[in-house]
Amino acid sequence: MLTENLKIIGVVVGTIGLFTLVANSIPQVQSEVPQDLSFGTDVTAAELTASGGLLFGSAGGCTACHGLGTRAPNLLTSNGSEGPIGARCGDRVTGESCKEYLYRAMIEPNVFLVEGYSPIMPDMRRSLSNDQIWALVAYLEAQGGEVTVTGADINQEGEGEAQTTMAAAPVPAGPTSDATDPLEILRANACLGCHVLSGEGAPIGPGFDGIGGRVSADYIRESILKPSVAAAEGYEAFAGLMPAIYANQLTAGQLENVVMFLAELR
Ligand code: HEC
Numbered sequence: 001m002l003t004e005n006l007k008i009i010g011v012v013v014g015t016i017g018l019f020t021l022v023a024n025s026i027p028q029v030q031s032e033v034p035q036d037l038s039f040g041t042d043v044t045a046a047e048l049t050a051s052g053g054l055l056f057g058s059a060g061g062c063t064a065c066h067g068l069g070t071r072a073p074n075l076l077t078s079n080g081s082e083g084p085i086g087a088r089c090g091d092r093v094t095g096e097s098c099k100e101y102l103y104r105a106m107i108e109p110n111v112f113l114v115e116g117y118s119p120i121m122p123d124m125r126r127s128l129s130n131d132q133i134w135a136l137v138a139y140l141e142a143q144g145g146e147v148t149v150t151g152a153d154i155n156q157e158g159e160g161e162a163q164t165t166m167a168a169a170p171v172p173a174g175p176t177s178d179a180t181d182p183l184e185i186l187r188a189n190a191c192l193g194c195h196v197l198s199g200e201g202a203p204i205g206p207g208f209d210g211i212g213g214r215v216s217a218d219y220i221r222e223s224i225l226k227p228s229v230a231a232a233e234g235y236e237a238f239a240g241l242m243p244a245i246y247a248n249q250l251t252a253g254q255l256e257n258v259v260m261f262l263a264e265l266r
Pocket residue numbers: 026027056060061062063064065066071072073075079085089092102105106109110112113114117118119120121122124136140
């Protein structure tokens with residue numbers, strides 16, 4: 001009994017110690033650059049945005065500073081009267097497009113400092129791969145702006161400083177696939193990157209199984225078109241994580257197919 005209790009206490013203390021260690025190490029991450037994420041030249045804006053959203057809320061470590069208190073500017077909501085990051089990124093540095101600015105904000109965060117903040121943001125190349133950084137740029141562009149990151153940006157020869165010529169043609173905003181089957185539409189738009197359906201997908205947002213029994217078709221439609229309007233119960237902390245790009249990315253027919261499909265899942 002005593003040894004059993006000691007064992008449990010040991011595990012608890014060990015776990016807390018580990019979390020503290022991880023939490024403390026976030027601002028000066030020196031960990032190995034993860035290599036598991038890599039995109040081909042044909043990667044879609046939706047895939048990039050979904051991956052970036054996942055990173056932003058988890059392994060990227062961004063929320064350790066952004067969105068909590070006043071140590072860093074808000075990115076998903078308006079910073080003062082400037083609008084969310086996707087709306088203000090193009091106005092920050094004269095001559096730098098939105099994606100150029102965001103990319104540089106990640107690799108040379110202290111070259112341009114947002115007024116009122118200290119140079120505490122780490123160079124993200126220390127903890128993230130080039131592909132991951134571009135996915136984050138796409139995700140941030142989607143917050144109030146248009147995603148212009150393409151596979152060409154990511155697969156450019158030479159990384160970091162050399163990457164100043166980012167003249168690749170922007171992805172035309174519009175449907176990413178012409179699928180009509182609801183499941184195909186969900187897959188093509190990376191919805192299952194954050195929602196689980198019949199065991200497929202990742203549980204970042206609420207699961208789709210039985211969603212029609214919980215909420216109405218109108219609510220589902222609104223959640224897709226204006227994701228941050230009503231954060232799903234229990235997922236308030238993740239409000240703002242779902243990309244606000246689907247009004248552009250789905251045709252009206254695809255949207256209705258998906259809404260009806262989800263509304264009928266009981
Ligand atoms: C240790 C705290 C910290 C972490 C972690 C952090 N940032 Fe920052 N970030 C800041 C601060 C402070 C600023 C404002 C000063 C500056 O411009 O560097 C900033 C600025 C930015 C800006 C420019 C914002 C604007 O309004 O122009 C972007 C974009 C950004 N961060 C993205 C990220 C992303 C994406 C991550 C995660 C991969 C991240 N940051 C992680 C502290 C942090």
